[in-house]
Amino acid sequence: MSLMNRLPWRREREERTESREEPTSIDLFRDMNRMFDEFFTRGFGLSPLWSEEGWASFSPSIDVVETDDAIRVSAELPGLEEKDIELRLDNNMLTIRGEKKHEHEERDAHTYRTERTYGAFQRTVALPTEVKAEDAEAVYRNGVLTITLPKSGDVVSKKIKVKHG
Amino acid sequence: MAEQTNLQIQETEKQEVEQSAAEPTRTGYIFVPRTDIYETDEAIHVVCDMPGVRPDGADITLEQNMLSVSGHVEPTWPEGYSLNYAEYRIGDYERRFTLNTEVNEEAIEAKLNNGVLHITLPKMRPTRHKIAIQAAG
Numbered sequence A: 001m002s003l004m005n006r007l008p009w010r011r012e013r014e015e016r017t018e019s020r021e022e023p024t025s026i027d028l029f030r031d032m033n034r035m036f037d038e039f040f041t042r043g044f045g046l047s048p049l050w051s052e053e054g055w056a057s058f059s060p061s062i063d064v065v066e067t068d069d070a071i072r073v074s075a076e077l078p079g080l081e082e083k084d085i086e087l088r089l090d091n092n093m094l095t096i097r098g099e100k101k102h103e104h105e106e107r108d109a110h111t112y113r114t115e116r117t118y119g120a121f122q123r124t125v126a127l128p129t130e131v132k133a134e135d136a137e138a139v140y141r142n143g144v145l146t147i148t149l150p151k152s153g154d155v156v157s158k159k160i161k162v163k164h165g
Numbered sequence B: 001m002a003e004q005t006n007l008q009i010q011e012t013e014k015q016e017v018e019q020s021a022a023e024p025t026r027t028g029y030i031f032v033p034r035t036d037i038y039e040t041d042e043a044i045h046v047v048c049d050m051p052g053v054r055p056d057g058a059d060i061t062l063e064q065n066m067l068s069v070s071g072h073v074e075p076t077w078p079e080g081y082s083l084n085y086a087e088y089r090i091g092d093y094e095r096r097f098t099l100n101t102e103v104n105e106e107a108i109e110a111k112l113n114n115g116v117l118h119i120t121l122p123k124m125r126p127t128r129h130k131i132a133i134q135a136a137g
Helices: A008-019 A023-040 B003-010
Strands: A060-064 A072-076 A085-090 A093-100 A109-115 A119-126 A136-139 A142-148 B029-032 B036-041 B042-048 B053-063 B067-071 B081-087 B089-099 B110-115 B116-122
Touching: A060 B053, A072 A093, A085 A136, A085 A142, A093 A142, B036 B089, B042 B067, B042 B089, B053 B110, B053 B116, B067 B116
Parallel strands: B029 B089
Antiparallel strands: A060 A072, A060 B081, A072 A142, A085 A093, A093 A119, A109 B036, A136 A142, B036 B042, B042 B116, B053 B067, B067 B089, B110 B116
16 A cells, blocks of 8 residues: 555545445446346457457447436447447347448558457346437537437336434 | 457557656546557658547647647536446547657648547658769769
């Protein structure tokens, strides 16, 4: 542990970030999603059937956020176009698939660095509640895909006000 | 196989800029944008993945031979949300590159489209001429 970590304000900051990941339901959710993804990208440790530069190369990161009346899924997909993205909703499982294309073909030139990844991808996320598929909306802006899925009527949560007794 | 696994992890996580020992003056994360650099006969191309940065949200400066790139991300959280599942963190991007080729500063072009910043740095025309040596005779 470095000296900086021992300083009280530093420690407080670290503890805060850790506590954000505390709830076990989130862990379960995350594990479940990892399982799906591992199955699709690696098939539980088996070598993938598809090519190396195919599905295994680009995998977007996904965030799932819940409000009182909707679920919002967002994914970082830099360098795509709307037409390259395909979305499906089956049994409360949202699948995002698409292809990130190589945009510069002048590769005969010197290449110094290739950190960005390309290729086809597929990710499946289990949604935490039932949603109205027909009212789902997806927007792709500045390299981020945002999908808003309104919760179906019977799961919309209502705030209960606590009265002073 | 082990190497491949490492690669997979690296791909899904954004790399944070290493903080110096000094106390940070800003809150929030700063990430290193994933970058491709390639050179053609005419120019050097720098391509950075900056998802979430608006077309006018990036800053590029060239000082001496130091190219600095930064991008600002405005988080757009819905009101009264709770986080269910998060894989990526939202923050700004920052990176510096040292160029070892003379570039034409006046003709530098940058485009930010769909979260990808593409900077074209045209090379200076070579001022030296090769002089052929004629065989004496």
